[in-house]
Amino acid sequence: MIPRPGDSTSRRLAVLLVEDDAGDALLVEELVADSGVPVDLRWVRSLAEAGDALRALPADCVLLDLHLPDGQGLAALGRALALTQRAAVVVLTGLAEERTGLAAVSAGAQDYLVKGRVEPELLGRALRYAVERKQSERAAVALRASQMRAEENARLERGLLPLPMLRTKDVTVTARYRPGRADALLGGDFFDVVETAEGVVHAVIGDVSGHGPDEAALGVGLRIAWRTLVLSGVQGGRQLSLLEEVLVAERAAPEIFATATVVTLSQDRSSASVWRAGHHGLLSSTAEGEVEYAEPAGGPALGLIPGAGNWPEGRLALRPGQALTLFTDGLFEGRTGDGRLGEAGLLALAREHAALAAPEFVDTLIDRAESLAAGHGGFDDDVAVVRLDWDHTS
Incomplete structure (x- = not known):
């Protein structure tokens, strides 16, 4: 000091x-x-x-x-x-x-x-x-x-954590970001939500391996590149393929990779397409308070095997009042007294608080996960969470 x-x-x-x-x-x-x-x-x-x-x-x-x-x-x-x-x-x-x-x-x-x-x-x-x-x-x-550092962090935050680009009012986005304990600075977690002119809603969440300004800057670059691809009409696995090219060109070392999940809500909100690149699954909540852990088929993380990856499309049927919650692995990988929370522990927490409104649900999920890891110093990694809710009657 x-x-x-x-x-x-x-x-x-x-x-x-x-x-x-x-x-x-x-x-x-x-x-x-x-x-x-x-x-x-x-x-x-x-x-x-x-x-x-x-x-x-x-x-x-x-x-x-x-x-x-x-x-x-x-x-x-x-x-x-x-x-x-x-x-x-x-x-x-x-x-x-x-x-x-x-x-x-x-x-x-x-x-x-x-x-x-x-x-x-x-x-x-x-x-x-x-x-x-x-x-x-x-x-x-x-x-x-x-x-x-604060100014640089603010610039990175503006790039990593943008305002959703929504054209209609039937979709609401609840997004949160919480830095890990390492200097309380931003890492490489990123997300974005974009609605195109025809009413299709696209969302992405991703995590660049490692911590520091280089990884955060790479996350910003990937997020901006993804938004550009969406607005240019590029969809699905092709998005991930091009994002991998950006990552390989911009990363500071060959061992750096990124995981990502891309979700597309259909125009009538009756279905969602999901593409996963080395990323874990997502939470699917219903109006009746049921929560499931969805993990459609996916492909490798971006940058692990450049040019050889294949990312299949997964499909989720959606019911009225349903919501999807995307998150990075920092949310469930914090150490607890029993090891780590894990996806199963996170699902149990989500089911316990499923009746909460979207903002309270997301905040409670993060707070409870962090409190369980508090005895070991809190979150080891950055945490990003994005929940998508929509009104089927609009």
């Missing part, structure tokens, strides 16, 4: 003096002793020794002479800065080198002190302020990095 500004005033400062002249080192020790600032001072004679000392015990501040056996001037400062990202660096210059001290501050030192002009009070104040400024600088850098 980055220390908060102000911490240096309430604890002893760890200071490393890098000075090859024993007389100057003794002078600094005396100044420190008279400064009134609680300091634990260590003394080394070279940058090489400084590296060893910092690896053994980090410092809050490095007091650096710019004339050392293994480093001179700003080159010595550059080496010292490379040795530690945590410690503030205050350089020590001679009477005729004040310009060098100013240049050192511009090059990354927190401050400079001129030998022969340093009083104990000045030294103590310089040490405290240097450490405070370094802590503030590190906090600002960490905040900016966090903001950049």
Whole structure:
């Protein structure tokens, strides 16, 4: 954790003096002793020794002479800065080198002190302020990095988790996404729902193997490519074949693959076609509160055997009031006290809460699955869930 500004005033400062002249080192020790600032001072004679000392015990501040056996001037400062990202660096210059001290501050030192002009009070104040400024600088850098991650995550989220593109009002979509515990960042799960002009509703859910920005970006690319294919009139297994070509062209490593399920609701909502590429099944709920686990025949995950995959069409007959719930495997693969929840455990949860309205059903399903995995740290993987409901009387 980055220390908060102000911490240096309430604890002893760890200071490393890098000075090859024993007389100057003794002078600094005396100044420190008279400064009134609680300091634990260590003394080394070279940058090489400084590296060893910092690896053994980090410092809050490095007091650096710019004339050392293994480093001179700003080159010595550059080496010292490379040795530690945590410690503030205050350089020590001679009477005729004040310009060098100013240049050192511009090059990354927190401050400079001129030998022969340093009083104990000045030294103590310089040490405290240097450490405070370094802590503030590190906090600002960490905040900016966090903001950049949040901005990048937001951009990925907009790409991975789009608004459904529906033309009529008879179909409603309930979609949720919850990151896994790894840094709470988005992974490669993606989904989309598109209704074409003739009233056919297409849905996709997928999961790129691995975690991180590369996988998330690949998920975005696959999701956008799928929507483009749908709007271009490409359907079924041909969609998956072309998505595989996109994945192979865009993936960062040959071992990366993706699973996906594509569902098409007929115009009259009486049937659904399902194509599965290495993805598990889906939940089918009826108006009477019955829930079944549907797993039509499928083919290999995208990218496992490029160009050789075959994805057959599965058919589901739909009754009035029926709903389909698609999800990624993070929902049922979380560890529980009995191993893992699994598809059977997920189906049991779905049946227990089948009477809930769509949003409450989806939220409860995720919350219950996560609570069962809470004793093992929560979800291991990202979770995406999409439920499709429709009104047959429209």
